[in-house]
Amino acid sequence: MLNSSYMDRIRVLVAKPGLDGHDRGAKVIARALRDAGMEVIYTGLRQTPEMIVNAALQEDVQVIGLSILSGAHNAIVPRVMELLREKGMDDVLVTVGGIIPDEDAAELKKLGVAAVFQPGASLEEIVDFIRSSVKQTA
Amino acid sequence: MAKPTGTTTAPDRKTLSGIPIEPVYGPEHVQGLQIPPPGEFPYTRGIHRDMYRGRLWTMRQFSGFATPEETNRRYLYLLRQGQTGLSVAFDLPTLMGYDADHAASEGEVGKCGVSISSLQDMEILFREIPLGDVTVSMTINSPAPVIWAMYLAVGEKQGVDWSRMSGTLQNDILKEYIAQKEYIYPPRPSMRLVTDVIEYSTQRVPRFNPISISGYHIREAGSTAVQELAFTLRDGIEYVDWALERGLPVDSFAPRLSFFFNSHNDFFEEIAKFRAARKIWAETMRNRYHAKDEKSWKLRTHAQTAGCSLTWQQPYNNIVRTTIQALAAVLGGTQSLHTNSLDEAYALPSEHAVTIALRTQQVMAYESGVPDAPDPLGGSYFVENLTAEVEKRANDYIRRIDEMGGMIPAIERGFPQTEIANASYEYQHSIETGEQKIVGVNAFVEQNEDPIELLQIDQSAQSHQLAKLAKLKAERDNQTVQRTLDALKRVAEGKENTMPYILDAVRAYATVGEICDAFRSVFGSYTETSVL
Numbered sequence: 001m002l003n004s005s006y007m008d009r010i011r012v013l014v015a016k017p018g019l020d021g022h023d024r025g026a027k028v029i030a031r032a033l034r035d036a037g038m039e040v041i042y043t044g045l046r047q048t049p050e051m052i053v054n055a056a057l058q059e060d061v062q063v064i065g066l067s068i069l070s071g072a073h074n075a076i077v078p079r080v081m082e083l084l085r086e087k088g089m090d091d092v093l094v095t096v097g098g099i100i101p102d103e104d105a106a107e108l109k110k111l112g113v114a115a116v117f118q119p120g121a122s123l124e125e126i127v128d129f130i131r132s133s134v135k136q137t138a
Numbered sequence: 139m140a141k142p143t144g145t146t147t148a149p150d151r152k153t154l155s156g157i158p159i160e161p162v163y164g165p166e167h168v169q170g171l172q173i174p175p176p177g178e179f180p181y182t183r184g185i186h187r188d189m190y191r192g193r194l195w196t197m198r199q200f201s202g203f204a205t206p207e208e209t210n211r212r213y214l215y216l217l218r219q220g221q222t223g224l225s226v227a228f229d230l231p232t233l234m235g236y237d238a239d240h241a242a243s244e245g246e247v248g249k250c251g252v253s254i255s256s257l258q259d260m261e262i263l264f265r266e267i268p269l270g271d272v273t274v275s276m277t278i279n280s281p282a283p284v285i286w287a288m289y290l291a292v293g294e295k296q297g298v299d300w301s302r303m304s305g306t307l308q309n310d311i312l313k314e315y316i317a318q319k320e321y322i323y324p325p326r327p328s329m330r331l332v333t334d335v336i337e338y339s340t341q342r343v344p345r346f347n348p349i350s351i352s353g354y355h356i357r358e359a360g361s362t363a364v365q366e367l368a369f370t371l372r373d374g375i376e377y378v379d380w381a382l383e384r385g386l387p388v389d390s391f392a393p394r395l396s397f398f399f400n401s402h403n404d405f406f407e408e409i410a411k412f413r414a415a416r417k418i419w420a421e422t423m424r425n426r427y428h429a430k431d432e433k434s435w436k437l438r439t440h441a442q443t444a445g446c447s448l449t450w451q452q453p454y455n456n457i458v459r460t461t462i463q464a465l466a467a468v469l470g471g472t473q474s475l476h477t478n479s480l481d482e483a484y485a486l487p488s489e490h491a492v493t494i495a496l497r498t499q500q501v502m503a504y505e506s507g508v509p510d511a512p513d514p515l516g517g518s519y520f521v522e523n524l525t526a527e528v529e530k531r532a533n534d535y536i537r538r539i540d541e542m543g544g545m546i547p548a549i550e551r552g553f554p555q556t557e558i559a560n561a562s563y564e565y566q567h568s569i570e571t572g573e574q575k576i577v578g579v580n581a582f583v584e585q586n587e588d589p590i591e592l593l594q595i596d597q598s599a600q601s602h603q604l605a606k607l608a609k610l611k612a613e614r615d616n617q618t619v620q621r622t623l624d625a626l627k628r629v630a631e632g633k634e635n636t637m638p639y640i641l642d643a644v645r646a647y648a649t650v651g652e653i654c655d656a657f658r659s660v661f662g663s664y665t666e667t668s669v670l
Contacts, residue, residue, distance in 0.1 A: 118450055
């Protein structure tokens with residue numbers, strides 16, 4: 001029987017889509033979320049949107065955090081959102097972190113991205129956002 | 139009540155690497171230290187007796203975006219503005235050995251650097267740039283032999299003899315596994331390709347630096363200065379071992395090994411790092427490898443100011459950060475320097491921003507007086523003590539990796555990656571708590587900032603490159619291309635130097651992707667085990 005502390009832990013997939021190999025931020029955040037008591041799965045590098053959504057489904061996560069510093073977010077994120085819709089995973093919270101200009105961030109939010117964390121965002125801010133957002137959808 | 143004299147009220151101070159900084163430094167901190175002058179072994183004070191009095195560092199701005207046509211225009215602009223060497227930044231598809239038309243390239247073409255899929259692109263990139271007169275550095279790793287072959291082929295087409303071509307190929311695969319993560323194949327076949335380039339260059343392109351053993355990316359991934367230094371030099375040792383294993387006498391290739399370090403915020407620690415680097419390398423080459431040529435002992439390095447220190451908030455402050463970091467590299471004795479642009483937390487540099495970055499170097503070179511005395515901080519109680527301390531700690535790491543059996547075993551067990559991940563997490567933690575202040579980010583924050591003008595790279599770069607590539611593939615002699623790729627695969631399976639065969643393929647207009655795929659089919663692909 002699954003114990004209640006396992007059930008309470010927020011499950012997060014931290015993913016690196018596209019060719020971008022800059023993983024410093026994604027790894028720091030994955031570790032911080034773990035330290036904050038969340039269950040974190042880090043996908044590793046060079047994941048396609050399909051691989052990410054499949055991993056999210058298999059791992060039954062509540063949150064997907066996408067890390068993109070390459071400027072390819074406008075090609076990648078819409079594809080992830082589309083796949084989540086196709087698979088009926090609309091209740092999964094999607095956050096994006098990286099080099100995302102303000103105009104693009106606004107567009108991503110229109111697509112359903114819950115938050116965009118730009119350079120300088122604090123770990124506390126990210127942890128708090130996830131904690132409060134996931135509680136709301138429960 | 140007054141505090142007794144001699145009591146310090148300052149909290150403990152440490153460098154970013156964690157080296158304790160004494161409240162004050164004096165003669166007792168340099169007792170027993172022997173520091174020969176610049177130009178004398180072990181070159182702590184600089185590899186030349188006259189340093190910048192004889193020749194200034196090369197002003198070499200790393201640059202590249204969108205199409206080769208646009209990047210060529212930026213290169214011509216930068217050369218007109220007084221840059222003294224070129225440095226090519228390639229886009230992610232090119233870096234990863236994919237053509238612009240590969241599925242994985244979608245949305246990525248031209249975004250992080252210039253898109254190069256074939257020799258035709260390289261020809262456009264270097265239009266009006268005489269490769270016998272301008273030195274070119276190319277930041278490329280897994281596909282390095284392919285891009286280098288294209289560069290040599292462009293030289294041929296310009297009628298330039300290879301003996302006149304000079305520049306640097308990054309070609310440092312070990313740091314990809316450790317930090318930058320632009321690997322394609324597993325370590326050992328990759329090292330074979332690196333060694334092929336070193337061997338071929340030694341024989342055929344003698345003024346060229348076939349490798350730039352890099353710490354920059356290790357530091358950007360979050361390492362400390364000490365780790366950056368240690369892992370870089372230990373990577374260097376690995377490359378020397380492989381070249382010796384190939385049968386190359388040490389003095390035949392060692393003079394052309396070059397290095398590339400970060401120049402980060404902790405001003406005096408960075409200066410100490412450059413000085414310690416020269417000392418450790420000189421002693422390694424003479425004592426460990428018995429190199430006889432003094433050119434083999436001299437560590438020559440490029441430096442780049444720390445990209446990871448640039449902030450999104452209040453971007454004009456980045457000009458100040460870059461200036462301080464550039465000064466550290468110059469006081470540290472770098473041979474070549476790139477200064478970051480103020481807008482690089484947001485985008486690739488705009489023309490306006492890169493001009494300021496270049497002017498920063500020019501003001502430093504011509505107005506500050508700093509180049510007039512080689513190693514001006516030599517003899518400083520603090521800097522000499524710190525140099526010795528950085529040297530000691532770096533040597534400890536090098537010894538540990540030796541004990542693991544070398545850098546490849548160390549990488550396989552995740553050692554440097556773990557050190558970096560831990561240092562990176564600790565540093566972020568110090569920012570979170572406010573112990574480390576970052577102006578504009580967690581101190582002196584402004585609520586409403588005006589946006590700045592940014593370089594825009596849109597999908598037109600991708601469409602342009604795709605059209606060009608399709609035309610090329612239709613017009614070239616595809617039978618010849620296939621023949622060269624088959625020959626390349628056969629050689630890859632054996633032990634022959636791959637360079638002549640890569641050159642054949644490149645001259646036939648085989649693409650980056652096609653050649654890398656040929657290697658992939660023989661060497662396989664590498665997947666890392668992530669370390670958080």
